[in-house]
Amino acid sequence: MSSSSDDDQPLVKAKSSETISKSTDAAMDKDMPTTDSDTVKPGVSIAFGPVDDDNMDVDQPATNGAAVNGKRKASLPNGKSYKDASDSEDDDVPLQKRRKTSAAAESDDDDDVPLKKSGPIRATAHQIGEESDDDVPLGEKLQKEKAAMEKKAGKQAAATRRASKSGEAKRKAAKKESDSEDDKPLAKKPAPKKQANGTKKVKKEESDDDAPLTKKAPAAKKTKAAPKAEPASAKKGKGKVKEEDLEEGEEGEEEYRWWEDPTKGDGTTKWTTLEHNGVVFPPEYEPLPKNVKMLYDGVPVTLDIKAEEIAHAFGGMLNSTHNVENPTFQKNFFADFKEVLDKTGHGKDKDGNKVKILKFEKCDFQPIFNHVDAERQAKKALSAADKKKIKAEKDEKEAPFMFCMWDGRKQKVGNFRVEPPGLFRGRGEHPKTGRFKKRVTPEQITINIGKEAMVPAPPAGHKWKEVKHDQEGTWLAMWQENINGNYKYVMLAANSDIKGQSDYKKFEKARELKLHIDAIRKDYARELKSEVMAERQRATAVYLIDQFALRAGNEKGEDEADTVGCCSLKFEHVTLRPPETVIFDFLGKDSIRFYDEVKVDPQVFKNLKIFKRSPKKEGDEVFDRLTTSGLNKHLSNYMPGLTAKVFRTYNASWTMAELLKKMKSTGTIPEKVKDYNNANREVAILCNHKRTVAASHAQTMEKMEDKINGMRYQQWRIKQMMLDIDNKIKKKKGADYFALPEDLSGDWVKEHQASLVEQEKIKIQKKFDKENEKLEAEGQKPMKAKELQDRMAVATDLETKFKKELKTGKVEAEGKGPSVDKYEAQIEKLDQRIATAKTQSEDRENNKEVALGTSKINYIDPRLTVVFSKKFDVPIERFFSKTLREKFDWAIKSVGEDWEF
Structure with missing residues (x-):
């Protein structure tokens, strides 16, 4: 029903019919691509906020016969997080040259950030290791990759269940045989069989591989005793x-x-x-x-x-x-x-x-x-x-x-x-x-x-x-x-036993989902075409949650922020662009604007058209015959405790696990770290963990480029010193070898030299202040200003040297016992440093639009990061900060390089 125009009448929201007639279904099939009845296309994100409202024209043409929403709300200001935690922990920091982030980066599920006005983020082929000049559209590549992974997940789930049933049958048969033997008189019991050497044949111990995940403890190395945890100081x-x-x-x-005792903490006490x-x-x-x-x-x-x-x-x-x-x-x-x-x-x-x-x-x-x-x-x-x-x-x-005594054990309070x-x-x-x-x-x-x-x-x-x-x-x-x-x-603090057990259970629940994911996907693929509206809405919602990591969402009171999730999406939050693009635009968790353009299965697109049919209008619910509690109750039929949010953890961990299996990381540690980040980035893209580009990104990249250019300039100076020692070497190596790189202009050189002089002055000043503070703390007299003036002579000499070099175009040899061989060794070292810096710069550029921290901290099982660390011999410190190492201590100590998700 449409609402009455009379202001005195109560507002009645339009509601979908209980069933979907064949004629309605057929009418919506016009202009729709044909679909395979047994398979569902995976969904992929093709553009993620922020949004420039002036460049948005996504509502045309209207696709459901009703007036679509007009101009969207202005983008939210790019504010900070206002979690007033007293101690912020640097969990979500980049791996190199960590920058400080807000405390909000630590909060669970914190992948939504304020959006600024600019064009929507679009995943690039380069970000997932593809060539950009390929004829195949990136969206199709992502869909094919997701489809292959989902197919493999389905096969593995079925195989695991078969193995589990086979193992269970063997155990039952063995138990039955044992019970039968026990019933026989002792005199008639056969003696144990002997092997050729006369020893008794010992029954091989059953492997626990067939046991359900919920009953298995993660494998721990038995060959070495685990190192003792350092006692926390108080x-x-x-x-x-x-x-x-x-x-x-x-x-x-x-x-x-x-x-190693997964039953610990399962009871109520x-x-x-x-x-x-x-x-x-x-x-x-x-x-x-x-x-x-x-x-x-x-x-x-x-x-x-x-x-x-x-x-x-x-x-x-x-x-x-x-x-x-x-x-x-x-x-x-x-x-x-x-x-x-x-x-x-x-x-x-x-x-x-x-x-x-x-x-x-x-x-x-x-x-x-x-x-x-x-x-x-x-x-x-x-x-x-x-x-x-x-x-x-x-x-x-x-x-x-700061500490409490919990069952006789000292635990840190959060x-x-x-x-x-x-x-x-x-x-x-x-x-x-x-x-x-x-x-x-x-x-x-x-x-x-x-x-x-x-x-x-x-x-x-x-x-x-x-x-x-x-x-x-x-x-x-x-x-x-x-x-x-x-x-x-x-x-208790994040590194406490209780918090660790909570994380452990979360990831074990995701591991358990891999046994049922094929059945869930098969069911929702079938119900996407159900004649019952409630079933079709539920199947569509599960598809969106599984494919795009949408939160389920809950109803809000009048005095609460008008935030929504999948089940509470309203008419104006979903825009349809034929043939299969859906645009989500709504206030998500923490009142942060969520904007995402996604490519969906044609049947899902068709269903959303049906759910938005007239007389529905702004304010009406898209999934009006579905609630979050009803959805989670339905999911719990597949496995106990399964809710919508488990899909986020499962999809990220499963994807990372599959990428790690194919990975052959070699080279230097920075190159290996880049390989890990590439996999993490692909997880974030496939699982839709996007973020807006940081306001400081351009400045950061500029600094990294300056650092690389500074090392290239340093190489040029060393080469000039080689000429100062032996001018004949120019003929041997060629003039190009000694030339200043073309992109380093004379003005850049002057600015760089000035910055080097300034850096030297700051370094001297800091050292002077630190030594003075130490003297004062020891009750001694501080050094006088003349001492600082004398020390500053080093910076003055450097400035004079640079001026002379600019004037003469020559660089005098420096260092003790200068020689061509020594200088060549220095140039080689700088080559390695430049290569490392370029790797880090490329890594940061590719990661600018992807929430790697969100994936790594909240959704990817930390044991997978530990597996990479051990398998490719990269220090775990390169992936987890001190805080995270404490938080995921259980993961670091519980698995080896052969562990599988």
Whole structure:
């Protein structure tokens, strides 16, 4: 039904009919490519956001007879992640010259990033190791490659199930025979058969290869004892969990290899004993100096401390124009600010007269920002020694909270700090951005601890909301925040046993899916043509989730961000471009805009046309006869615990496993790392883990090119030194060998020489400052400025030398005992360094549009990365940062190079 035009009538959303008639099916077949009834074309992404709205014209021609959505929303601003974690961990960093990334890079499933205005990303042939001048379109190549992989996955699943059934039958037969033997009288039992040498023939032990994945422990090397885990350090503190208690039992204790016991943690009881010291609260708000006040209509006003804290939060972030200039942010902030003002009596001028603050436009927070910014600059200006001292004091105070005792084992606690009050930023177009996050008090916090343990004392004058002994929970403390009403939990750190077990189960669940994937794909291929609307919608949704890694999505309340997933897609989120291109455009996880142009199976395209048929219009659901819970319930019929999100992990891990089997990586370590990245990139492309190009990418590439050119210039100088020693060598090697590379112009040489001089000055200055700090720390007098001036002579001499070289065009020989042979050896070394740098540069360029970190951290089984590391002898440090090595310690220690996903 279409909604009534009468405003007084309730809005009725259009709903698909229960069944699809043959006439409807036939009508939609017009202009559609013919399809094979038994197979389904894999889907591939052909262009992924960001989007330039001015260049978008995807709605023409209309494909479903209804008015399609008009101009799309403007792209979201390219803001940062606003996860206010106290400790950001560098999990998603590139392998070479790691750059700092936001804490958001660590969050699970974090492959959606804010989109900037530019053309949509399109996968290139070069990114998947193909020649760009091939006549076959890239989309077809990707589809063929996915089809081959899916066919192989189906065959392997069927073969594994047959082997499993055969093994089970053999075990049953053996058991039956054994039981039959047991029933015979002892005297009549046949003696054990003997081999030719007279020894008893021992029955060969059954291999566990036939056992279901859920019942198998991952293979661990038995030839070598695993290295002991280094005991985690803990600083002294006055917490109730004593230091000696934390360290007790660590010396001489065998490493706890929980991954060799897959049943561990499967029950409801997660712990028997639990001790910890609670949480760390943020410091109380410090009032502004009396001379720093917010202005209202140009008048300085004194505020109550509660209102001033909110004003301080806004004033302190005036440099974040992305937020403070956002109308939604302003509206929400002022609503919360005014609520507190109404309760506290607004403000007062210098004479004590009441100043009623009614309009946001008249508020001026600049004086507050100036004060906060001055404090920031003062902190930055602190010496390294002072910064180190402040950090040490902070660490000492927090040391008692960093660890807990979990079943007698010392475990690191993750987020033990209570989030400080401040303005909620959210991500993307969050409707509550700008709301004030209130201070969390002990009265809001529930503690979870062992019955026999001493409950940590709350701050003086306060009490805990509740103390629980929930042995089924893996949390230590919890509270409810005021913005979205979400519960915040204090959990163990990523490298703890509990977190490791969670990751292990996640990837084992994906391994289990490989036994059922063929049946699932066969079923949804058949149901794509079902006459029952609910079945056809469900099959189409599973296809999209399997092929494009779409999240399932859930219904949202009115006060929640209007984010969607596959099951909650609305009419305007899906645009159809014949013959088989579908364009998704919606707010995904964390209110981040998701844009993807995909090529689908013709039957899927046809189904989406049917689901969008008139009278459906904007606001109506595409999958109106499907819910996320219903979808997951259907999937659980194939295997226990199967949900939509398992497909993301399975597809990425299976694809990587297949690529690793074919890989023959040789050469230097950087070349091998590039091979791994190539495979990771192909996984990201085939599994649709795309990202927008970083704003700093062009600058980074420019720096890498400058670095390479700098080494080429260095080679040229060395060659000129060879001529300085032996001018006859020019005839032997030829003039071209000694010529300055054509692309290194005279202006570039001047700029490069100037930068080398500047680098030398900075290097001298830093060394001087560091030595002075050390002297001061030891109570000695610092060196005088003249010492620095004397040291700077090295940079001055270098500058003079460069000027002379530019003037004369000659470079004098340098170094001890200069010789042609030595210089040639130096040039050869530089050749190797240049080759390595070029490999890294090419790798980074190819990876600019692909979320390698997302694939590697969240979806590719980390054991596959370990397999590559061991098989091709590449240090695991080249793939996993220290944080990730701790997180995936179980994977590093549990498999060898012959392990298979």
